[in-house]
Amino acid sequence: MLYPTPLLCRAAPARLLLGPGCSRWLSLSCPRQVVMPAWVINRYGQNNVLRLANNMVLPFIRLPNEVIIRVHAASLNPIDVNMRSGYGAAALNIRRDPLKIKTTGNEFPLILGRDVSGVVMECGLSVSCFKPGDEVWAAIPPWKQGTLSEFVVASGNEVSLKPKGLSHTEAAALPYVGLTAWSAMNQTGGLNQNNCAGKRILIVGASGGVGTFAIQLMKAWGAHVTAVCSQDAKSLVTKLGADDVIDYKSGDTEEQLKLLPLFDFILDNVGGSTEKWALHFLKRWSGATYVTLVTPFLLNMDRLGVADGMLQTGITMSTKAVKHLCKGVHYRWAFFTPSGIFLDEIAELVNSGKWWNGERVGVKPVESRT
Numbered sequence: 001m002l003y004p005t006p007l008l009c010r011a012a013p014a015r016l017l018l019g020p021g022c023s024r025w026l027s028l029s030c031p032r033q034v035v036m037p038a039w040v041i042n043r044y045g046q047n048n049v050l051r052l053a054n055n056m057v058l059p060f061i062r063l064p065n066e067v068i069i070r071v072h073a074a075s076l077n078p079i080d081v082n083m084r085s086g087y088g089a090a091a092l093n094i095r096r097d098p099l100k101i102k103t104t105g106n107e108f109p110l111i112l113g114r115d116v117s118g119v120v121m122e123c124g125l126s127v128s129c130f131k132p133g134d135e136v137w138a139a140i141p142p143w144k145q146g147t148l149s150e151f152v153v154a155s156g157n158e159v160s161l162k163p164k165g166l167s168h169t170e171a172a173a174l175p176y177v178g179l180t181a182w183s184a185m186n187q188t189g190g191l192n193q194n195n196c197a198g199k200r201i202l203i204v205g206a207s208g209g210v211g212t213f214a215i216q217l218m219k220a221w222g223a224h225v226t227a228v229c230s231q232d233a234k235s236l237v238t239k240l241g242a243d244d245v246i247d248y249k250s251g252d253t254e255e256q257l258k259l260l261p262l263f264d265f266i267l268d269n270v271g272g273s274t275e276k277w278a279l280h281f282l283k284r285w286s287g288a289t290y291v292t293l294v295t296p297f298l299l300n301m302d303r304l305g306v307a308d309g310m311l312q313t314g315i316t317m318s319t320k321a322v323k324h325l326c327k328g329v330h331y332r333w334a335f336f337t338p339s340g341i342f343l344d345e346i347a348e349l350v351n352s353g354k355w356w357n358g359e360r361v362g363v364k365p366v367e368s369r370t
């Protein structure tokens with residue numbers, strides 16, 4: 001395993017001054033490329049396409065607001081499994097390194113993994129919030145090289161100081177699901193700590209990464225939470241603060257929900273047929289909102305190409321939004337949003353102790369995520 005030498009660390013700003021495209025110049029002129037280990041894929045497929053490469057070129061700072069993080073822990077989310085199979089490639093390639101795609105003809109090798117907890121190694125010239133040695137956490141957007149490697153580059157505005165009470169392993173389980181839940185509940189759904197008290201929230205798929213985070217966020221903001229999950233997860237979601245638990249595997253979910261009062265907000269982490277029945281459980285004409293994280297946005301572009309895929313997405317989304325608005329409820333799609341600022345807010349909640357409900361049960365250890 002090779003680590004960056006001080007010379008190479010100092011070389012990063014010089015590369016920055018050279019601007020985009022300098023990597024080729026440097027790799028031609030450097031007698032010895034500095035390499036790192038990383039889990040990569042060189043084509044899309046099943047798990048057998050994953051390989052541990054020991055010769056990935058060390059990433060470097062291209063933009064003044066970027067930082068290099070030495071990865072202490074990373075974790076996996078459903079998106080990593082889906083991206084391994086090619087999910088989202090059409091849209092993500094538009095945002096990936098155009099020079100690399102132009103010179104090699106494809107996006108490979110790709111490093112998967114969105115979550116990171118680690119230590120800042122190097123900062124771009126305009127980074128003022130972080131310095132080398134800071135312990136940070138982040139979720140790297142899916143169009144960038146991922147975190148299943150020894151080093152990763154992130155924009156300064158995607159990074160936040162890691163909560164002091166969490167180990168790197170614990171911290172690496174939170175950013176992607178945390179930012180996704182934050183985006184869905186706060187940015188898309190309009191919920192915040194000042195308007196949640198007494199609101200009735202239904203979380204479908206409550207036992208997953210996003211769901212377990214969303215339960216804790218809603219409880220920290222004072223809402224009443226009903227969790228839909230399997231019996232296996234009942235004690236977990238109860239410990240996290242869920243007030244009511246509906247077991248979707250034993251009996252009819254709709255029949256069980258009919259026994260409860262209507263909801264102000266539904267978070268759908270499951271998709272499929274959920275929106276066919278779940279919207280009936282929202283209060284009408286009172287600003288109630290249904291937010292789903294399972295959308296055909298990237299699939300449409302994979303299937304139809306970027307332009308037609310975006311058009312199809314726009315039509316589907318607006319048709320559904322208008323249809324449900326006519327019935328008195330808001331219908332919205334939500335997406336993961338990388339943000340150091342929101343991670344700061346999450347870190348504050350974690351540091352305040354509100355997160356743990358008295359027990360350290362809020363984080364799924366990295367080993368147990370699929």
Ligand SMILES: NC(=O)C1=CN([C@@H]2O[C@H](COP(=O)(O)OP(=O)(O)OC[C@H]3O[C@@H](n4cnc5c(N)ncnc54)[C@H](OP(=O)(O)O)[C@@H]3O)[C@@H](O)[C@H]2O)C=CC1
Nearest residue numbers: 078180205207208209210211228230248269293334335336
């Ligand atoms: N739009 C976006 O930008 C993003 C979308 N997502 C999507 O959000 C979804 C949730 O993500 P994440 O939490 O990380 O995924 P997980 O795989 O961690 O969790 C999904 C959970 O859903 C539960 N589940 C499955 N079927 C049902 C059902 N019929 N009713 C209730 N619960 C069910 C599973 O529980 P059990 O095993 O007990 O059945 C599982 O715990 C995924 O589909 C993901 O692709 C995630 C991040 C970003």
